[in-house]
Amino acid sequence: MTDTGGQRRNATLADIAAELDLHPSTVSRALDPAKAAMVKAPTRRRIVETADRLGYRPNLAAKGLKEGRTATIAVIAADLGNPWVTPIIHGLTSRMTSSGSVPVIAETGDDSSTLAALLDHMVARRVDAIVVLAARRADREIIEATSRLVPTVVAARPLEDIGVPVVRERSRLGGRLLAEHFAELGHRRVAQLRGPEEVLNFPNRAEGFSARASEMGLEEATPRLVAARPTIDEGSRLMDELLDRGPLPTAVFAHNDLLAVGAVAALRRRAQSVPDDVSVAGYNDMPLTEHLDPALTTVRFPGWQVGHEAATVALSLAAGEPRFGDVALDPEFVPRRSTAPPRE
């Protein structure tokens, strides 16, 4: 059990310079690949040698102060506990580290004032860019305001008419795909378990679904069921409400997989079979969805790609490249076992 209390102070350019009786600037140049040629080879060798004898690590904070960049990008999520964000963060991280930047992560808990505080904090940190995964409708202005100070990207959860680049899925298309699926299976009476209206993906999915549903002659059950948060519990609650109110639709579109899982659980508790009594479809195809009971019919939200693209946009904005258009990625319909033709 060695003692770890005493951390060694990190060596600085000045330390190396002093040791070799050189000037820090010479050491700086010798250690900068782009400028190493300016330093005579033997000197350079001595510098490099003492540098790693002393375990020199350049102080990126100092470098960042001088250069006005920090090589970090802020990522602001709504709820890190939601499996949905995992692939997004994964995609973001892998793109960023491949270019020497690093994500700093924070979480809003879907609270607008927390978001505001975090944005402020990230501005203070002088991150090179900010990726907002937690956007709600009401947050438009504050995000725009922030974007005037730091390049900002809105990703995963889109915002409309906003003056910052957006990386998003085509939510309406996803909704349409599910409406078609229900229609093709022969359902006539369908319902939606809606996610919070504040998160634009949900009303957009709803819109696509309703539009296509009515085109195809489907009837939507009346009670408008809106979840306070997109969670399993809320899915159960909405489904219970649906079960309590009059005639049950034969197919239900839950606006995300968690709501769908909750809905299935509620149906089970009321001795309804999925998909025999009621078909249930989710949305996102979050990890493990395929192994759920029953394997959930869903629409794949391209999370990894959204993260990857968002990072790409953020990095290029940070590099001062001009803003370019939004990125919209196609979701993909994934049929599984939780949907089936209606009884008889």
Next chain:
Amino acid sequence: MTDTGGQRRNATLADIAAELDLHPSTVSRALDPAKAAMVKAPTRRRIVETADRLGYRPNLAAKGLKEGRTATIAVIAADLGNPWVTPIIHGLTSRMTSSGSVPVIAETGDDSSTLAALLDHMVARRVDAIVVLAARRADREIIEATSRLVPTVVAARPLEDIGVPVVRERSRLGGRLLAEHFAELGHRRVAQLRGPEEVLNFPNRAEGFSARASEMGLEEATPRLVAARPTIDEGSRLMDELLDRGPLPTAVFAHNDLLAVGAVAALRRRAQSVPDDVSVAGYNDMPLTEHLDPALTTVRFPGWQVGHEAATVALSLAAGEPRFGDVALDPEFVPRRSTAPPRE
């Protein structure tokens, strides 16, 4: 569609000072709650007023350079795509932000040289502490070396005889709990699908399981099945191998839930029922495990708490408090439907 190209330069202390014909140091004091009292009230008011008229945000990078701290803590995970890490990161983040620090996240892909490079990078960043979630046996030395430069904590995946604090679960206990469960159900012949030996949780779980199993008179099937990585695919592969080699055990302990999911899938493909033909237990109780098909018997790995504790230790080390002992958290047995008594 407003133009976002031109970011405004952030105001500095000097800007405010110039505007009011004061010295930057006075402004600095006025804006520091701890020193605000040193500044005459009317002056302070004028300062605060122009500060937020100019949208002043202190440059944390500069502040960090001066103070020798960055208010960031590095978190190094093995695979951000693994649902297992989600709660850990969640716990870490929530603890950190509640104290003004922020996590920067990176991923090793379980590659030791990547880990080495990342540790180096984080040292260069002068993060206040490092939390390593990606430790493998072979990484002990490099982690110890790093810990001499930056306070370091190993969490989630433990390492033995290492000179840095460890926050871990009691893996042996978890293994024992499952052995007991199998014995109590009446199984006699059991098997393990092992995770990589390099990740100590797995051999420790194995050890606890085997020890208790032999105490209770269980017999372990012979082929030693070790996954190259703890993934669903590897679980299937190992299970196929087990199915191909001689007599099938009646209960299988997969070292994590992903392996278990893969094992269940493989059994299904071979027309074996879980739990009727074979009981399968996993480990971790990762999110959604309870909604899998079948609901997985498992041992709950206290991920959120491990993250939370690891952050606590990291923060206190960063604050210069002396190192204290390791933290070991108890896992909890969670019986569900994937295990049952053996046939007849």
Next chain:
DNA sequence: GCCGACGATGCAATCGCTTGCAAGGCGATC
């Protein structure tokens, strides 16, 4: 043999903020 040029290194300012110390001004004390 002298001068210009170039190659190698040093110097000093700078990024933005913090902080110990100095200094100026004022009220209080004797």
Next chain:
DNA sequence: GATCGCCTTGCAAGCGATTGCATCGTCGGC
């Protein structure tokens, strides 16, 4: 009314690295 001391503000150094410019020495050319 002079002195002491406190209250408020200014000054300047310094955190660690970068970089334009100055400087010094040497080499080559004529």
